[in-house]
Amino acid sequence: MSLWNDGTTKSMTRYGQLAQEIVDIEPEYPVGYRLLGWYHWGLIWRGIEPRENLKKAFGLSQKALAMDESDAFSHAALGFMYLLMRKYEKAIESGKRSVELQPNGAYFQCLYGATLSFADRVDEGIAHIKQAIRLNPFPAFYYYYQLGQSYRQQGRYEDALTEFQKALQRAPNSAYMYATLAMTYILLEREEEARASTAKALELDPHLTVTRISSAATYKNQAHLELLLDAMRKAGFPEGK
Numbered sequence: 001m002s003l004w005n006d007g008t009t010k011s012m013t014r015y016g017q018l019a020q021e022i023v024d025i026e027p028e029y030p031v032g033y034r035l036l037g038w039y040h041w042g043l044i045w046r047g048i049e050p051r052e053n054l055k056k057a058f059g060l061s062q063k064a065l066a067m068d069e070s071d072a073f074s075h076a077a078l079g080f081m082y083l084l085m086r087k088y089e090k091a092i093e094s095g096k097r098s099v100e101l102q103p104n105g106a107y108f109q110c111l112y113g114a115t116l117s118f119a120d121r122v123d124e125g126i127a128h129i130k131q132a133i134r135l136n137p138f139p140a141f142y143y144y145y146q147l148g149q150s151y152r153q154q155g156r157y158e159d160a161l162t163e164f165q166k167a168l169q170r171a172p173n174s175a176y177m178y179a180t181l182a183m184t185y186i187l188l189e190r191e192e193e194a195r196a197s198t199a200k201a202l203e204l205d206p207h208l209t210v211t212r213i214s215s216a217a218t219y220k221n222q223a224h225l226e227l228l229l230d231a232m233r234k235a236g237f238p239e240g241k
Contacts, residue, residue: 003015003018004038004042004140005140005141005142005170005171006171006173007141007142007171007173007174007176007177008171008173008174008175008204009046009175009204009205012039012042012046015035015038015039015042016036016039016042016043018035019032019035019036019038019039020032020036022035022036023036028067030063030064030065030067030068030071030074031064031071031073033060033061033063033064033067034060034061034064034071034073034074034077036060037056037057037058037059037060037061037064037077037081038057038077039057040053040054040056040057040060041053041057041077041080041081041084044057044084044215044216045176045216046205046207046212047207047209047211047212047215047216047240050215050216054081054084054085057081057084058078058081058085061074061077061078061081062078064077065078070101071101072097072098072099072101072102072105072108073098073107075094075095075097075098075101076094076095076098076107076108076111076112078094079091079092079093079094079095079098079111079112079115080111080115082094083115083118083119083218084216084218086218086220088118088119088220091115091118091119092115092116092119092121095108095111095112095115095116096112098111098112099112099128104135105135106131106132106133106135106136106139106143107132107136108132109128109129109131109132109135110128110129110132110133110139110142110143110146112128113125113126113127113128113129113130113131113132113146113150114129114146114149114150116128117129117146117149117150117153118218118219118220119220120153120219120220120221122150122153122154125146125150126147126150126151129143129146129147129150130147133147139170140170140171141166141167141168141169141170141171141174141177142167143167144163144164144166144167144170145163145164145167145177145180147163148160148161148162148163148164148167148180148184149180151163152184152187152228153219153221153224157184157187157188158188160184161181161184161185161188164177164180164181164184165181167180168181173204174204175200175201175202175204175205175208176201176205176208178197178198178200178201178204179197179198179201179208179213179232179237181193181194181197182194182195182197182198182201182231182232182235182236182237183228183231183232183235184231185197185235186231186232186234186235187227187231191234191235194231194234194235194236195235195236197235198235198236198237199236201237202237207240208237209237209238209239209240209241210229210232210233210237210238210239210240211239211240211241212240213228213229213232214229
C-alpha cells in the first residue's frame with residue numbers, strides 16, 4: 001500500500017509485482033487477488049490496454065470477493081470496477097456494502113464518497129470523503145484528490161485547487177496530480193501556472209494524453225467530463241490516440 005500511495009508509474013509497477021507474488025505464494029488468500037485487481041485498474045488509468053485490463057481487474061475482484069464475501073476491501077474494489085464499466089448503481093451498491101462492513105474505516109468512506117461523486121451524487125460524496133479525513137487525519141494523497149474532484153464538479157475551483165495541492169504534497173512525483181492541477185488552473189483562468197503544471201506532468205509521464213484520460217474517466221456527468229478534457233487541451237496536453 002505504501003507503493004500505491006506513492007502515486008508514480010515506477011511504484012505501481014512494483015506494486016503489481018508484489019501483488020502477483022502474494023498470489024503465487026498463497027493462492028487461497030483473497031487479498032492477493034484484490035491487490036492484483038487494483039494493479040490492473042491502475043494500468044487502465046495509464047492507458048494500457050483498457051479493455052483487456054478491465055476484464056482482468058473485474059475478474060480478480062470478483063474472485064477475491066467469492067473467496068471472502070465479508071471482505072470490505074474487495075467490495076470497495078469491485079465498486080470501482082463497476083465505475084469503469086459505467087454501472088453506477090452496482091458501483092454504489094458495492095461501495096455501500098464496504099461501508100456497512102467497516103463503518104469506521106476511512107478507506108471505505110473515501111472510496112464510497114468518490115463513487116457517489118462520480119455517479120453525480122456529489123453532495124453525498126463530499127460528506128463521506130470528509131468523514132474519511134476525520135477518521136484518518138493523515139491520509140494518502142487520493143483522499144484530498146477525491147475531495148478536490150468533488151468540489152470541482154460543483155464549480156468550486158478554488159476549493160478544489162486547495163485540496164489538489166494537499167494531494168500533491170503527499171504524492172509529489174505523480175504525473176496525474178500535475179495534470180489535475182493543470183486542468184484546474186485553466187478553469188481558474190491561470191494559464192501560465194497551467195502550462196507549467198502540464199510541462200511537469202509530461203516530464204513525469206510523456207504518454208499522458210487527452211485520449212488516455214478520457215478512456216479511463218468515470219464521470220456520469222458527461223458535460224463535466226467534456227469541460228475537463230477541453231481544459232486539458234487548453235493546458236497543452238497532446239490529444240493522443
